[in-house]
Amino acid sequence: MATTEECRAALDRLSDSMAGANGDVRAAAALDRTLSCRITDLDVTFSGRLKDGRIEVQSTRPGPPADKAQIRLAMTGDDLVALVNGRLNFAKAWAAGRVRLEASFRDLLRLRTLL
Template identity: 70%
Template sequence: MATLDQCRAALERLAQNLSTAEGDVRSAAALDRSLSCRIIDLDVTFLGRLADGTLRDITSVPGPPPQKAQIRLTMAGDDLVALVDGELNFAKAWATGRVRLEAGLRDLLRLRTLL
């Protein structure tokens, strides 16, 4: 099971990856949206903001998110680490229920480039 520090490090790597992305990935990440990532096995939620092509202001709170973010992810810590490390395909994990993504239709359409 991934630790809280490993999950935080994975999100920081994701933020770095997004900030150096180019083309379609860069434009898809250019949304300005609140984001939550609930790690069910650690009972913690990471909160942040997807803005200007990167993930910013990452914080964590115990339990479920205090408010509903515009883009919401739910998964196990190991899955977060595997996704960021490129060991787990997002589309396959989403299709099999290992990862849950909730967002408005317009956001889902833009995010599909990232997935």
């Protein structure tokens, strides 16, 4: 089982990858939205912003998010690490219910390039 530190490192790697992206992926990552990533098996939530093509984690807290973010993700720590490392396909994980993504319809349309 992935640790909180491994999940935070995975989010940092994802942020670095998004910052180095080009074209449509870079445009999709350029959103300015609040973001939460709930790690269900650890019962911890990372909260912050998706801004300027990066994920800025501003807090880590036990339990569910304190506030409703504009973009909300939920998954196990192992699935987060596997997604970031390229061992798990987001679309397949989402279709199987392993990853939950909630956002406005407009944001989902923009984010599909990232996924």
